Amino acid sequence: xxxxKLTPQQISDYHRDGYLIVKKFLSDEExxxxxxxxxxxxxxxxxxFDLNDxxxxxxxxxxxxxxxxxxxxxLTKSKRMVESADQLMDGDxxxxxxxxxxxxxxxxxxxxxxWHQDYGYWYKNEFLFPEQMLSxxxxxxxxxxxxxxxxxxxxxxxxxxxxxxxxxxxxGASQHYVDLALKTMELVYVELQPGDALFFHSNxxxxxxxxxxxxxxxxxxxVYNRSSNIPYNEPSGSSTVPLETVPDEAMLEWQGDGxxxxxxxxxxxxxxxxx
Ligand SMILES: O=C(O)CCC(=O)C(=O)O
Numbered sequence: 001x002x003x004x005k006l007t008p009q010q011i012s013d014y015h016r017d018g019y020l021i022v023k024k025f026l027s028d029e030e031x032x033x034x035x036x037x038x039x040x041x042x043x044x045x046x047x048x049f050d051l052n053d054x055x056x057x058x059x060x061x062x063x064x065x066x067x068x069x070x071x072x073x074x075l076t077k078s079k080r081m082v083e084s085a086d087q088l089m090d091g092d093x094x095x096x097x098x099x100x101x102x103x104x105x106x107x108x109x110x111x112x113x114x115w116h117q118d119y120g121y122w123y124k125n126e127f128l129f130p131e132q133m134l135s136x137x138x139x140x141x142x143x144x145x146x147x148x149x150x151x152x153x154x155x156x157x158x159x160x161x162x163x164x165x166x167x168x169x170x171x172g173a174s175q176h177y178v179d180l181a182l183k184t185m186e187l188v189y190v191e192l193q194p195g196d197a198l199f200f201h202s203n204x205x206x207x208x209x210x211x212x213x214x215x216x217x218x219x220x221x222x223v224y225n226r227s228s229n230i231p232y233n234e235p236s237g238s239s240t241v242p243l244e245t246v247p248d249e250a251m252l253e254w255q256g257d258g259x260x261x262x263x264x265x266x267x268x269x270x271x272x273x274x275x
Contacts (some may be wrong), residue, residue: 035141065099089133117164126232159181202270
């Protein structure tokens with residue numbers, strides 16, 4: 001999808017619901033390239049780590065801060081990603097990249113993500129403005145109920161930040177408030193095809209169940225921030241460096257392949273909670 005621009009209706013849906021699904025955000029050719037690179041990428045494998053959920057099931061991910069001229073970086077910096085983030089985030093300072101993650105939920109073993117708001121994590125990094133942050137998830141494989149697709153509580157971003165504590169090696173939202181939210185708002189299973197995108201607000205409550213199916217569930221999640229939203233407790237620095245966009249065609253037409261070691265990967269310490 002080139003020359004992509006969110007419509008006024010999509011923008012208002014995002015603000016009402018706290019998320020937005022865009023089908024076929026990537027073409028089949030782009031989605032195939034992303035899939036092939038992801039499964040063959042040795043650098044990514046080398047930097048992947050496991051994160052335990054509350055039941056001790058492991059979910060695998062790699063997280064990096066600096067988007068390069070590899071396929072993931074070219075997608076992250078593409079006009080359609082950066083300008084969509086710009087259309088949806090509050091403020092008008094430059095759009096920056098906080099981090100990207102390759103989520104690798106393997107068949108039968110891929111663990112759950114507990115209910116949380118991303119800003120439950122990022123508040124601890126001392127970002128002050130949740131409206132100036134958002135995530136874009138791109139499905140690399142099909143995501144459905146069976147393989148543990150994302151679940152969101154529609155409209156929950158309007159609750160503002162709720163308390164979070166630790167849940168396994170993850171950060172989890174107060175169950176009491178999650179229960180109240182579920183009594184009040186709709187639970188939506190975000191089933192996606194490869195190349196579909198999910199945009200979600202940093203205060204949208206979301207989770208995903210363990211992958212008990214025979215199929216992998218892989219996705220790329222890129223997090224954007226405005227340069228005006230300074231994290232006072234975050235050493236990576238990436239989140240306030242303005243992005244230089246590249247054309248949407250770059251991920252297919254430029255040389256880009258897998259990630260290089262210079263991408264500044266997060267190295268998880270033993271038992272360290274994420275983010
Ligand atoms: O990919 C998933 O299943 C959930 C990821 C998630 O909750 C997150 O990255 O905040």
